[in-house]
Each structure stands twice: as structure tokens, then as C-alpha cells.
Amino acid sequence: MVRTVFEKPDAIALVAEVFRELGYEGASMSEITARTKLSKGSLYHFFPGGKEDMAAEIMAHIDSWFVTEMFQPLEEGEPRAAILNMWETTDSYFRSGRRVCLIGAFALDETRDRFSSAIRSYFHRWIEALAGALKRAGLPRLEARALAEEAVVGIQGALTLARALGDETIFGRMLERLKKRVEAALVR
Amino acid sequence: MVRTVFEKPDAIALVAEVFRELGYEGASMSEITARTKLSKGSLYHFFPGGKEDMAAEIMAHIDSWFVTEMFQPLEEGEPRAAILNMWETTDSYFRSGRRVCLIGAFALDETRDRFSSAIRSYFHRWIEALAGALKRAGLPRLEARALAEEAVVGIQGALTLARALGDETIFGRMLERLKKRVEAALVR
DNA sequence: GACCTTATAAACCGATCGGTCTATTAGAAA
DNA sequence: TTTCTAATAGACCGATCGGTTTATAAGGTC
Numbered sequence: 121m122v123r124t125v126f127e128k129p130d131a132i133a134l135v136a137e138v139f140r141e142l143g144y145e146g147a148s149m150s151e152i153t154a155r156t157k158l159s160k161g162s163l164y165h166f167f168p169g170g171k172e173d174m175a176a177e178i179m180a181h182i183d184s185w186f187v188t189e190m191f192q193p194l195e196e197g198e199p200r201a202a203i204l205n206m207w208e209t210t211d212s213y214f215r216s217g218r219r220v221c222l223i224g225a226f227a228l229d230e231t232r233d234r235f236s237s238a239i240r241s242y243f244h245r246w247i248e249a250l251a252g253a254l255k256r257a258g259l260p261r262l263e264a265r266a267l268a269e270e271a272v273v274g275i276q277g278a279l280t281l282a283r284a285l286g287d288e289t290i291f292g293r294m295l296e297r298l299k300k301r302v303e304a305a306l307v308r
Numbered sequence: 309m310v311r312t313v314f315e316k317p318d319a320i321a322l323v324a325e326v327f328r329e330l331g332y333e334g335a336s337m338s339e340i341t342a343r344t345k346l347s348k349g350s351l352y353h354f355f356p357g358g359k360e361d362m363a364a365e366i367m368a369h370i371d372s373w374f375v376t377e378m379f380q381p382l383e384e385g386e387p388r389a390a391i392l393n394m395w396e397t398t399d400s401y402f403r404s405g406r407r408v409c410l411i412g413a414f415a416l417d418e419t420r421d422r423f424s425s426a427i428r429s430y431f432h433r434w435i436e437a438l439a440g441a442l443k444r445a446g447l448p449r450l451e452a453r454a455l456a457e458e459a460v461v462g463i464q465g466a467l468t469l470a471r472a473l474g475d476e477t478i479f480g481r482m483l484e485r486l487k488k489r490v491e492a493a494l495v496r
Numbered sequence: 497g498a499c500c501t502t503a504t505a506a507a508c509c510g511a512t513c514g515g516t517c518t519a520t521t522a523g524a525a526a
Numbered sequence: 527t528t529t530c531t532a533a534t535a536g537a538c539c540g541a542t543c544g545g546t547t548t549a550t551a552a553g554g555t556c
Contacts, residue, residue, distance in 0.1 A: 124534090125521095125522060125523080125532090125533060125534080126533080126534090127533095141417070141418060142333075142417055142418050143331060143333060143416065143417035143418070143419075144334075145330075145331060145333035145334040146332075146333040146417050146418055146419070148512080148513065148514080149512095149513075149514055149515080150512075150513080150514095158534085159533095159534055159535050159536070160514095160515080160516090160534095160535080160536075161517095161533075161534045161535055161536075162533065162534055162535085164515075164516080165532075165533060165534075166533090170514065170515060171514070171515095220416055220417075223472070224416075224468050224472065225416045225417065227468055227469075227471045227472035228331065228408055228412075228413045228416065228468065228471060229329070229330055229331035229334050229408075229413065230329060230330050230331070230334055231331075231334070232471060232472070236474065239472050240472065240473055240474060242472075243469060243472045243473055244473060266481075266485070269469075269478065269481070269482075270462075270482070270485065272465075272469065273462060273465035273466050273468075273469055273478075273482055274458075274461060274462060274465055275465070276464070276465040276468045276469060277460075277461035277462055277463070277464040277465025277466070277468070278461050278465070280412050280415055280416065280461075280464045280465070280468065281415075281431060281457075281460065281461055281464060283415045283416060283420060284411070284412065284415035284420070284427050284428065284430075284431045285428055285431055285432060286424070286428060290457065290461075293454075293457070294457075294458070294461055297454070297458065312504090313502090313503060313504080313551095313552065313553080314503080314504090315503095336542080336543065336544080337542095337543075337544055337545080338542075338543080338544095346504090347503095347504055347505050347506075348504095348505080348506080348544095348545080348546090349503075349504045349505055349506075349547095350503060350504055350505085352545075352546080353502080353503060353504080354503090358544065358545065359544070359545095
């Protein structure tokens with residue numbers, strides 16, 4: 121009998137993709153084992169707390185990825201470069217809109233109540249980090265805040281519509297518009 | 309024993325609210341009976357096809373509501389008035405962001421595959437209707453198309469973030485921004 | 497009041513749910 | 527090579543799933 125041995129980071133990434141595709145309730149243990157090829161034994165070995173544990177670890181993993189790749193550069197780095205990096209990172213992470221935002225999806229149904237603080241802090245930090253960078257790049261505080269909010273809203277909305285319409289181009293168009301708007305505000 | 313007698317439109321509205329709160333997979337029959345006070349007998353009387361039937365009827369109901377209240381005015385009425393009506397209707401329908409867009413939520417997980425054509429046509433018609441009104445109000449075709457897309461994207465994104473952040477004000481702010489942007493484009 | 501259609505209640509069904517448990521294997525350490 | 531721990535496989539569990547069925551009550555029509 122051939123057995124594949126996984127390590128926890130791989131398990132997190134594999135299970136994450138199933139939650140992304142099926143949602144929290146839709147991702148049954150049998151679907152998770154079928155799609156990831158991880159047996160129940162493996163899953164409960166890595167995630168003793170079951171589904172809720174999996175989701176929590178996945179969200180923490182996503183959050184820390186965004187912190188290092190996007191939020192910290194926005195918070196601490198050269199603001200204009202960090203903002204340009206954000207557009208790039210967003211486009212590649214969400215695969216030009218073909219990939220769902222798991223944290224955004226969790227926010228919509230009752231799953232939100234289980235993970236409300238993780239969900240809230242993810243989006244809050246994203247908006248605040250971007251607003252901070254915009255301010256350091258020269259925008260007045262209120263304008264920076266509004267523009268940051270609008271960008272994160274636009275990204276989430278575009279992800280929803282990309283899937284709803286089955287349209288591979290809408291996400292890129294929206295990202296381009298947001299980028300132009302930010303650049304226009306900065307040169308003004 | 310006291311029995312309450314329902315009619316189908318009431319049943320649709322009650323079940324819709326449960327799907328909205330729990331999502332398609334999360335809305336189990338036991339949760340639906342508990343929250344709506346409709347027994348299984350009643351539910352399968354009104355919806356012989358079960359959950360899938362319920363969801364399909366609910367989406368059709370929502371769609372036809374939007375057609376009469378928003379899309380047809382945008383398509384046939386005086387464009388500026390219809391657009392103003394759209395902001396109002398959107399704000400009140402989504403209860404200033406406290407209410408989830410069920411069709412948008414269905415688009416995110418595998419539920420989309422069951423109802424893909426209904427989901428696609430709802431958003432497609434919304435964008436096209438708004439783009440048409442903007443064009444009739446004087447905007448060039450491409451600009452009207454882009455602005456319409458941006459408005460629907462912004463509404464969906466604001467709904468996601470309103471729930472994610474537990475913020476009752478973000479939806480109104482976003483709607484106001486979109487409205488301003490449309491008006492600015494029209495007077496230009 | 498008799499009759500009939502529509503709607504309701506709840507017991508019941510097999511299938512699947514999330515989760516537990518035991519036995520076994522892979523692979524690093526000595 | 528022996529030993530030990532981390533990882534895997536899958537049978538098994540009670541609870542809940544979506545759905546069916548039977549019996550009964552509501553409420554309009556005559």
C-alpha cells in the first residue's frame with residue numbers, strides 16, 4: 121500500500137482550498153478527505169479540534185501571509201512602492217478573480233459568528249494599513265481613509281461579481297480603476 | 309392545538325430570510341422549520357422539490373422584485389429619476405447593509421453551480437440596466453458601462469464589508485460615494 | 497351542515513454528518 | 527538495526543441530514 125506523508129503546512133493549504141470552494145458548511149469531512157486525499161486520521165492528527173480548528177488555522181495562516189506580504193509593507197515601507205506591491209499581490213493572490221476570498225465568504229453566513237474577531241481584524245488591518253500608506257504618501261487623513269475603504273470594498277465586490285458572472289476580466293478591470301484613482305489622488 | 313395557516317408568498321419570504329442568514333448549506337431543514345415555524349409538511353407542500361426548489365423560488369422572487377422596482381425603471385423610465393430611485397431602493401432593500409445579498413452569497417460557494425444562470429442573469433441585468441440609463445442620461449457608452457459595473461461591484465463589496473466589520477455605516481458611505489461619482493459624471 | 501381542497505403536524509426513513517478509536521506504517525534518531 | 531514518535535488508514539459511533547408518508551385540521555363552497 122502506497123502512503124503519502126504530509127506536513128501540516130501542506131495540510132493547511134489543501135484544506136483551505138476546499139473551504140474556499142465549498143464554504144464552511146459545504147465542506148463536509150467526506151468532501152475534504154476526497155479532495156485533499158488526507159484521511160480522517162491525518163486531518164484529526166493535524167487539527168484535533170475538527171472543522172472549527174481547521175478553519176481557525178487556515179484563517180490565521182491567510183492572515184499572517186497578508187501581514188508579511190501586504191500589511192507590513194504598507195505600514196512600514198515606502199508608501200508608494202508598498203501600494204504598487206498591493207495591487208500586484210492582490211491580483212496574483214486572488215488569481216485575477218478566479219479565487220474566492222475565504223475570509224470574505226465566511227463573513228456572509230453564520231460562520232461569521234464563530235470567527236468574527238478574526239474576520240473583523242483582517243479587513244480592519246487591511247483598510248488601516250492602506251489608509252496609513254496613503255496618508256504617508258501625502259493624502260489628508262480623511263481622504264486617505266475614504267480611498268482605502270473604497271479600494272478594499274472594490275476588491276471584495278469584484279471577487280463576488282467575478283464568480284457571479286463567471287467573468288475572468290472584471291476583477292482586473294476593477295483593480296486597474298482603483299489603481300488609477302489612487303494615483304490620480306496622489307499627484308493632485 | 310393552535311395552527312397558523314400560511315400562504316406561499318409568506319413562506320417564500322420567511323424561508324428566504326433563513327437562507328440569507330445561514331447560506332444554502334447552512335440552512336438545514338430543522339433550522340428552517342425552527343426559524344420560520346413552518347412544519348416540514350408545509351414546506352414540502354409549498355416546495356415539493358425540497359431545498360433546491362425553495363432556493364430557486366426565492367431567487368426568482370427576488371429577481372422579479374428587482375425587475376419591477378429597479379431594472380425596468382432604469383431600462384424604460386426617465387434615467388436620472390430611475391438612478392436616484394436605485395440608490396434609495398438599494399439602501400432600503402439591504403437595510404443599510406445589515407441585510408446580506410442572497411444571490412451574491414450563493415455566488416461564492418458551490419451553490420453557484422446549481423443556480424449559475426439565475427445568478428449570472430441577475431447581476432448582468434442590473435449592470436446593463438444601469439449602464440443603459442447612464443447612456444440615455446448622456447454618458448458615452450464605454451463610460452456608462454464602466455460606471456455601472458463599478459456601482460454594482462461597490463454595492464456588493466460594501467455588503468460584504470458591512471458584515472465582516474460589523475459596521476452599520478460603511479454601506480451608506482459607499483452608496484453616497486457612488487452616487488456622488490455618478491452625478492459628477494452626468495454634469496460633466 | 498356536508499363536502500372538498502389546501503395546509504399542517506409529526507413519526508419515520510436511509511444516507512450522511514462530524515467526530516472517535518484502534519491498528520498499522522513511515523521515517524528520523526540512536 | 528533497533529527503537530520511538532509522527533502520520534495514516536479506515537471501521538465505527540450517535541446525531542443530524544434532506545426527504546417521505548400518514549393522519550388530521552382549516553377554511554372556503556354549496
